[in-house]
Amino acid sequence: MIPLFKKGLSAFLFFIFTFSIVHAQSIKNRWRIEPNGSIYWKIEGSKLPHSDHIEMSGQQISLWLKYTVDTAKQLTMSRTLVFPSFRMKPNDTHASLMYSFGDDDLPRFFIDGKPLAADIINGRHFSNFPQKTTGIYHKGIMGIDSKLKKEESLTLKRYLYPSVDKPLAIETFVFVNIDTKPVKLEMEYAYRESKTDTSRSVNGPYRVICQTINDGIKWIKQGDSVSFSVSYQAARNESQTVKVNVNNEEQARRKRIAEFASLLQLQTPDTLLNTAFAFAKIRATESIFATKGGLMHAPGGLSYYAAIWANDQAEYVNPFFAMLGDSLACQSAINAYRLFAGYMNPSYKPIPSSIVAEGDGYWNGAGDRGDQAMIAYGAARFALAYGKKETAQQLWPLIEWCLEFCHRKLNAEGVITSDSDELEGRFPAGKANLCTSTLYYDALLSAAMLSTSLNLDKKIALNYQDNAQKLRTAIENYFGANVEGFNTYRYYKENDILRSWICMPLTVNILDRKKETIDALLSSRLWTADGLATQAGDKTFWDRSTLYALRGMLAAGETEKSMAYLRYYSQRRLLGEHVPYPVEAFPEGNQRHLSAESGLYCRVFTEGLFGIRPTGLSQFILTPHLPNDWPYMSLKNIHAFNQVFDLTVKRKKGDLLLLEIKQGGKNKIYTIQNGKSLSLKF
Secondary structure, eight states: OOOOSSTTHHHHHHHHHHHHHHHHHHOOOSOEEOTTSOEEEEOTTOOSSEEEEEEEEETTEEEEEEEEEOTTOOEEEEEEEEEEEEEBSSOSTTOEEEEEEOGGGSOOEEETTEEOOOEEETTEEESSOOEEEEEEEESSSEEEEEEETTOTTEEEEEEEEEOSSSSEEEEEEEEEEOSSSOEEEEEOOOEEEEEOOTTTBTTOOOEEEEEEESOEEEEEOTTOEEEEEEEEEEESSGGGOOOOOHHHHHHHHHHHHHHHHHSSEEEOSOHHHHHHHHHHHHHHHHOEEEETTEEEEOOBTTTBOSOEEIIIIIIIIHHHHHHHOOHHHHHHHHHHHHHHHTTOOTTOOOOOSEEEGGGTEEEOTTOOOSHHHHHHHHHHHHHHHHOOHHHHHHHHHHHHHHHHHHHHTBOTTSSBOOSOOTTTTSSOOOSSOHHHHHHHHHHHHHHHHHHHHTTOOHHHHHHHHHHHHHHHHHHHHHHEEEETTEEEEOSSTTOOSOBGGGGHHHHTTOOTTHHHHHHHHTSTTTEETTEEBSBTTOOOEEHHHHHHHHHHHHHTTOHHHHHHHHHHHHHHHHHSSSOSSOOOEESGGGSOOOHHHHHHHHHIIIIIISOEEEEETTEEEEOOOOOTTOSEEEEEEEEETTEEEEEEEEEEETTEEEEEEEETTEEEEEEEETTOOEEEEO
16 A cells, blocks of 8 residues: 555554554564573474574684574584685675585594484485484574484584684584483594685685594593584684684683673563663674774674774764773774774865775775765764763864765755765665765764863854754755655655655654654555565665664654564564574675674664763763653663763653662662653763
C-alpha cells in the first residue's frame, strides 16, 4: 500500500504498528541467552541445515568463521584469517594478507590407535570428526559442543578466537572421557607453511603457518579431559614466528572481553537489550588494529582493515568511544582525527573519504561525500564527551577547518552541496542531500559549545550559532516536503520517493516534522523485516540508517513505539538467523558484521533512550525516556567528561523520575519529568 493522501492514514499506521509488535513477539529465536551472558544455539530440534558467519578481531588479526550444520548435525567450517599490517600489492583498501583454512587442513586424531573414522554424510566426505554437533555459543570466543558419532566414550568441545595482540588465531580441541575406562588419544603433529612471493607483498615475503600445539599421545582418565590446539599465524621472517602459549592467549582474550563488559554497562529490566548492548560493545571495540600509522579502528568484513573512514570511524563510532572509556578505543579515535587533519590544506580541497594502508594511502573514489561534515560532527562530539581540554585543543583546528569547508559549499538556498553521500552513488543523492546538511548543523552547535569551553573568542560561538540557525531554516525550506503522502523530508531536491535517511533531523533535535517523519519511517513503504529499506520499494537495507532512526525516534520522545521496534530489531540481530551483532547491509556484503554499526547500536541507548547530549567539556544535557513498563534503567561505569560515574533513572510517581548520579563517592539526586531535559555539570 502506498499512502497517496492522508485520509485514513492514522488507522493504517496503527495497524502497521500493532502488526510489528505482534510480529516481534512471535519471532522464533534460534539462539537463547545464557546466565553467563553468552548466547547459545541448541542444535536439537532446530531447523536444519543452517549456515552463518561471524568475525572476531584482535590488534593484528581478524578471524572470520563461516559455519554450517547440516541435517545430520555435522559441522563444517571455513576459517579466514586477515592480517591487516601484512600488506599486499597493490597496497589499497583491500590489500590485507588473507588466508583460508578448511576442515581438511586440520590434523588427524586417533583413538586407541585407530583414526577417527572418515564419514560420508549426504554425499560429502569428512576426513575429521564424524560428529553430532549439539550446540554452539558466542561471547567473544566461539565454542562448539559435539559428540563423536562412532566413539561414544568421548565428547568434544572446540574453541576458536583471535589473539589479543599477535598475528595469531587459535583453535582448541578439548576431548572429555565419559567412559568407565581410560582412553588413549593422539593428535598427529602437523605443520603447514605458505609463503607469498615478494612481487605480491609489501616488505615481504610473508609466511602463513598452520601448526599443531600439544600434539602426541595423551591418556584420558574417566571423567577427565585433554586438550590439543592448532595455531594459525603470519610472520615476516623466521625470528618473528610466535611461540604460542595457548593458556595465556585464551586468558588474554577472555580478559579483554571482560574489560568490554565492565565499561558502560546497560542495566535495565530487559535482558535482551542488556545482552545486545554488551555484545555490540565487543564488536565495536575489538576491531582496532595496531598499524605503523598508529591504532586504527576499522570496519572489517573481509575488506576494510588498517584504514579509517569519515563516516564509520569519525562519525559513527568515535563519539561512542568518548563515553565507553576503553583506552585503546579512545587512542584510535584521536589517531583517526589526527590522520584526517594531515590532509587539511589552504585551498580547501576535500579531505579524502578514507585513509588506507596503515596511513600510507587514501581513497576518494566517490568524491566529496560530505566527509567534512561527518568529521566535524564526530570530532566535535568526541571532544566534548571525552572532556579533556588538551585533546579538544588538539582537535579544534580540524573541526574549524571542516566547518569552513562546509560553509564554502553552501548553495544559493543555504544548504551544503556534495558530490555524493556516504552511500557513494549506490542511490541518488542529488547535488545537496539531507544527511550532509544535518550533520553540519549539529557540528556547528557542538563547535559553538566547544569554543566556549576552550575560552576562545566569544564571536566564534556566536558566529557558529548564527550559522546553525540559518541552516536549520534552510533545511526546512529546501528539504521539507510532502513525499508519498507524508509531510516529511525529501532526501534531495528532485527526490519523490521515501528514503530511510529522513530520520536524520530527529537525531539533532529538529522536530518540526517529527510525527509525519516517524509515521513515514514505520510505514510499510520503508519498514521491513530487517529494519529500514534504503529507499521505498527497494530490497536493499543498511543497518546504519535503521540505528540512526531508532536513536532519533527515542530522542524525539516516541518512547513506547520506538522500544517495540528496538526490541524487535535487537531480537533479530542477537538471537535470530544471523547473529550476534548489527550488520552492514544486504544484498551488498551479505550482512557483514562491520564494527562501527555496533557503535551506532550503543548510541541508540546513550543518546536516544538516556538522551545524553554533550554541551561542554564537563557538562551535558540529559533527557531520559523511561519506558512505561520499566521501573528503572542505568548506565554504570560511564567514562565521559573526564569523569567516571554511574547514571540511574528511577520512576518516582507518574511521569516524575528520580535521577541519581554517582561519582567519586558522592551521590546527587534530581527530580525530573519523563522526557524533559536537565542540564548537568561536573
